Amino acid sequence: MSTLYLVDDHVIVREGMRALFEAAGFDVIGEAGDLAVASAEIARLVPDVVLLDLLLGEHSGLDLLRSLQQSKSPSRVIVLTMSDQARYISEAVRLGAAGYVLKGSDGAEVVRAIHDVLGGRRHFSGPVAERLVDSMGSPQHANALATLSTRERQILELVVRGNSSAAIGASLTLSPKTVDTYRSRLMAKLAVRDLASLVRLAVREGVIDSDRQT
Amino acid sequence: MTSALLEFPCIDGVDTLQGLRSVGGNSAVYHRLLLVFGDQHEGDAARLAALLAAGRRVDAARLVHKLRGSALVLGVVLIEGEAEKIERGLSRFTQVQCDAAVEALGRSLAAVAASIRRVLSTSGG
Secondary structure (H helix, E strand, C coil): CCEEEEECCCHHHHHHHHHHHHHCCCEEEEEECCHHHHHHHHHHHCCCEEEECCEECCEEHHHHHHHHHHCCCCCEEEEEECCCCHHHHHHHHHCCCCEEEECCCCHHHHHHHHHHHHCCCCEECHHHHHHHHHHCCCHHHHHHHHCCCHHHHHHHHHHHCCCCHHHHHHHHCCCHHHHHHHHHHHHHHHCCCCHHHHHHHHHHCCCCCCCCCC | CHHHHHHCCCCCCCCHHHHHHHCCCCHHHHHHHHHHHHHHHCCHHHHHHHHHHCCCHHHHHHHHHHHHHHHHHHCCHHHHHHHHHHHHHCCCCCHHHHHHHHHHHHHHHHHHHHHHHHHHHHHCC
16 A cells, blocks of 8 residues: 655644545555654655645745755655745756645545656646746746745745835844845845846746735 | 535535545545634634734734635635635735725634534534
8 A cells, every 4th residue: 555644734634635545545654744743754654655735834845845855765745735836836846746736626636646656657737737837938037046045035935025124034033134134145146136126036937926925 | 425425514605525525525524624624713814813913924824824725625615715815915905905804704704614513513424
């Protein structure tokens, strides 16, 4: 029986997924709501497939993907998230995700995705595949975005949503000056000189939508 | 799965077909998770209002995102729609728009939670 591990900070979501996967004949050998526990247990249990949410409270599931890639974990990862932004999709693919499925998809599709990756294939749900193809049109900035650290990406998102350095500092437990330093550094990496250009780039590359946030 | 769908009671604001499909047709689990949803999230609008009043927009966004995720998986479409509207608008709504959206969410959460409790407490799970 194939083994699964669930990473999601919504207990209700984890319980729902567990019921779905057990009904489909999989063995759910563990679950976690935070990255530290997930990372340690995945290394110990070596599940066949990890179902991973991207937005885990203050942390990003992309960090776990990166760490699994670095440790050459044999577990295959399917991202299961509400985030359909190009930036998340392309970053997840770059970090080795074998699949990317949107929450709210029919349970049968999620099960299909697991079967696909167990069979050595990849699985991207329809809207995800479209976003992925669209994002291939602007590789230069996408590559630049990929050079940002997790903290820089976090601050980029908050800056382009109009948060002040003080507000960002308060929510991330950083001083406003440190936030300013991060902001200067990420703007240098992205080769933009002002906030308006940063916002345009963020919208164009799918860091934020023009009319919505993550 | 088909019999579970046919037997599961209708609840206002909830797409039980979508929700049951999300949990593999397990009506006992679905029944329990809906009750947990009602209990855990009924106060989310008040919590959201408090976070926004304190200027903690990042925490507010997290709370709405979490509410939306649970609602999406369980097919609580009324709440999923309201939460999505707030999530989309959080960075651009005026204070008045924001207050109105949060109030609407509060009314919907109270109605859905009451509906879940009323229907499921008599259906026996």
